[in-house]
Amino acid sequence: MAHGQSRVSRLVLPVAGRDHVLGLANAPAVLVEYGDFECPYCGMAYPVVNEVRRRLGRQLRFAFRHFPLAEIHPRAQPAAEAAEAAGAQGKFWEMHDLLYENQAALADPDLRRYAGTLGLDITRFVNELAGGTWESRVREDFMSGVRSGVNGTPTFFVNGARHDGSWDADSLIEALMAPSRAGV
């Protein structure tokens, strides 16, 4: 049984077809974020990830998974489901961006408004949110994070290992490009 300080938390669910992914499948570096749309620290991480993506270009594959801390962020779960509902209509990343750019406005009417902005089928969007269509999918993300050692939001995994260092763009890039880890 593992004990002591040598424990390394690793991503138990590899990035796969179920994931929302940006970048090429054969990119040498893989960054996974577990995030919460209402968490201010995740809001701060949003432009950082964009910068990392811009600077690494084709070398990076990025996946986002949900980790809503529903007790302290009551709108995190509906926002996560809204992103999935948008994803079902091919607009996950557009909704992801809108949610992070409007973290103070995540009430139901706001979510409907974003769906309208993205040109989604609103009836379908509203029905899926009301029916909890994406609840289990969000829970699946959450539990994969729990089993991987997510310890707050945001938590990043760099090439499969939990990134415990700071997550400014330079630090993330340094970790992503470290030779011992690349390609894991």
Place this chain on the structure above:
Amino acid sequence: MAETGFLKPGTPAPAFTLHTTADQTVSLSDFRGHPVILAFYPADWSPVCGDQMAVYNEILPEFRKHRAVLLGISVDGVWCHDAFAQSRRLHFPLLADFEPKGAVARLYGAYRPKDGTSERALFVIDGDGVIRWSYLSPIGINPGADGILEALESLQSAPSPTSTQQRA
């Protein structure tokens, strides 16, 4: 008070009684028959929102599947714990290892005399009161719940060392 080393699996968990509110105490022996997760952390009000206790709070249903009880413990006093628990909407007890300060943390070998706080340390104690898993985290790194859940799962598949008399 003598400092013990960090307690390892197979060690009987030291008994304690601590205040969880101004007029309520909790004893480890209250939970005989149930696994107990003892989560020492340095202080309430760590400056991030998605912190260790907030994450564990969300995972309570998973712990309950193992009939396990989660106890948070730090050297903060009961009123501080009360405000912190309300702010984070925590649904598990926070124990005040407040007077004498850090006494329980010392019993578990999880006190930092220089800082005057406990370590960030996790113990999974079985229903017979034996430590079955322990983890001392680097102080700046919140341990996730992955190790706790693995330990709870292995509890279900293996009997307590004391009940089988296999430990020296």
